[in-house]
Amino acid sequence: GQSLEQPSEVTAVEGAIVQINCTYQTSGFYGLSWYQQHDGGAPTFLSYNALDGLEETGRFSSFLSRSDSYGYLLLQELQMKDSASYFCAVTSPDGAGSYQLTFGKGTKLSVIP
Amino acid sequence: ETGVTQTPRHLVMGMTNKKSLKCEQHLGHNAMYWYKQSAKKPLELMFVYNFKEQTENNSVPSRFSPECPNSSHLFLHLHTLQPEDSALYLCASSPRETVTEAFFGQGTRLTVV
Numbered sequence: 001g002q003s004l005e006q007p008s009e010v011t012a013v014e015g016a017i018v019q020i021n022c023t024y025q026t027s028g029f030y031g032l033s034w035y036q037q038h039d040g041g042a043p044t045f046l047s048y049n050a051l052d053g054l055e056e057t058g059r060f061s062s063f064l065s066r067s068d069s070y071g072y073l074l075l076q077e078l079q080m081k082d083s084a085s086y087f088c089a090v091t092s093p094d095g096a097g098s099y100q101l102t103f104g105k106g107t108k109l110s111v112i113p
Numbered sequence: 114e115t116g117v118t119q120t121p122r123h124l125v126m127g128m129t130n131k132k133s134l135k136c137e138q139h140l141g142h143n144a145m146y147w148y149k150q151s152a153k154k155p156l157e158l159m160f161v162y163n164f165k166e167q168t169e170n171n172s173v174p175s176r177f178s179p180e181c182p183n184s185s186h187l188f189l190h191l192h193t194l195q196p197e198d199s200a201l202y203l204c205a206s207s208p209r210e211t212v213t214e215a216f217f218g219q220g221t222r223l224t225v226v
Contacts, residue, residue, distance in 0.1 A: 004155070031213060042115060042203065042217040043156070050213070087156065091212045094161070096168045098144070099212040101205075103156035 002026045004104035006088055011110045012078055020073045020107045022088030030091040030099065032064050032071045037106070038084045046073070046086075075109075083111045116140045119204050119218035127226055128194060134221045136187040136204030143208065145187040146215070147179060150201040162187060194225045 004024045012018040022032065031050040035043040049055055049064035049071060061074040075082055085106040094100040117138045126132050136145065147159040159173045162181040176198075178190040187204055201222050205215040 033213065035217075042117075042219045043215075044115065044217070045214045048213045089156075094168065098161070098163050098168050100158065100161065101146075101207075101212045101215055102158065103148075105153070105155045 002090065002092065002102040004088055004090060004102065006086075006104045006107050008105065009108045009110070011112060012075075014078055014080060014111055014113050016078050017074065017076050018078060018109065020075075020086050020088075020109070022071050022073075022104055024069050024071075024088070024090050024104075026069075026090050026092045026102065028093040029066065029069075030093070032062075033089045033091065033101075034060075034062055034073045035087045035089060035103075036084050037087065043087060048091075078111050080111050080113070083109060085109070115216045115218065117204060117206055117216050117218035119202075119221050121221060122219060123222045123224075125224045125226060126191065126194065128196070130194075131190070131192040133191065134189040134202055134204075134223075136189075136218055138185055138204075138206040138216070138218075140206060140216060141208075142206040142216070143184050144206060144212070145181060145184075146205045146207075147187065147189050148203040148205060148217075150203055150220070156203070160189075191223075194223075196225050199224045 006022045033048040034046040037043040047062040064071040149157045160179040180188040201220045203220045204218040
């Protein structure tokens with residue numbers, strides 16, 4: 001089966017840096033991605049890591065260590081609008097020759113002044 | 114705007130009703146998905162369609178019945194639902210070749226009374 005673990009809630013101060021961790025156990029692995037979801041909105045794609053290392057996109061960075069089955073999302077220069085839920089997701093084979101995307105439970109980030 | 118449109122946005126139905134959720138995408142993607150999002154739980158994959166063929170069921174109860182008439186449209190037919198089926202139902206699409214990035218609709222907030 002597939003399972004992903006991430007903290008349920010994180011609180012951080014505006015302007016600070018926050019790291020959201022994700023560990024996973026999956027049957028097969030192609031990559032780890034991150035999605036952001038504001039209350040009442042749709043999940044939106046943030047990043048994807050297929051190889052070990054750090055990927056940077058503006059204020060957001062994502063890291064992957066395949067040997068540790070671990071990744072994290074790093075948010076810098078936090079803004080109030082970053083308050084949202086963040087989901088890690090694993091792309092893995094579905095056993096039928098295609099791919100599937102399995103999500104963690106999400107981390108609710110609250111940014112405070 | 115992600116290019117994936119879901120209707121209706123909100124739906125209240127009785128346990129004896131029959132209703133359908135609709136999803137539409139014009140991104141040229143060949144894979145479409147139904148996810149269920151309940152409070153405090155991960156996004157749960159319900160159905161996957163690749164090239165209009167169902168490839169994943171995930172043991173979803175038969176009171177949920179998907180239909181994919183073409184690569185741009187996906188339906189979820191609902192009948193004799195239970196109150197515990199109340200949730201946000203999200204449709205997503207991705208290129209068949211990879212699920213590095215999924216595009217989600219805004220979801221249908223379903224309440225079963």
